């Protein structure tokens with residue numbers, strides 16, 4: 396997958412691509428990324444990227460001219476363009492799955508009060524919000540989306556790990572434990588030492604249901620209508 400990130404602050408984004416699993420995906424050629432600095436497409440000596448909004452109001456708006464030139468430099472009109480904004484549709488695991496099928500995605504990172512609407516009208520396919528709160532940086536929102544999407548691409552993470560994760564079947568994850576068996580007087584649940592695979596699976600599913608019921612009852616209601624959940628519960632039936 397090719398990712399192009401159009402930003403005023405490429406340094407914020409660069410580091411992420413150099414770390415951990417993403418760095419490996421880049422090295423293996425699964426991900427190619429390009430950072431496009433909007434400031435490189437300004438024409439005045441001050442490299443101005445923003446101005447006051449027409450009609451008045453607080454904050455600054457990113458100028459259409461440099462941003463449009465930055466987008467033209469990567470032929471964005473012919474690519475899938477995502478603009479991250481608190482005014483977008485909510486980002487979900489389903490949206491991540493949909494984006495993971497794209498060969499190439501351009502992310503526009505806004506700052507201040509956002510970008511000129513004419514840029515959205517001309518270039519943008521998806522306006523996406525990562526949550527009901529306002530960040531000062533579109534860079535962080537783009538990275539959240541990129542991180543969620545790239546790990547769904549074949550070969551990045553094992554399918555077993557993806558299957559077990561929260562949201563793959565609508566339930567939250569079961570608790571995890573690792574060595575030592577006793578930590579500051581706290582022991583791990585006996586069942587995890589039993590070696591009894593089916594009992595462990597049953598315990599994990601029970602934990603997932605209990606956790607989801609406690610913190611996200613809305614998800615549990617949805618999961619009960621989901622075939623993958625019903626199948627799992629059936630396979631692990633306690634009788």
Ligand code: ADE
Nearest residue numbers: 479480481524525530536
């Ligand atoms: N930019 C600022 N806040 C945002 C949010 N919640 N989602 C996406 N982009 C943003």
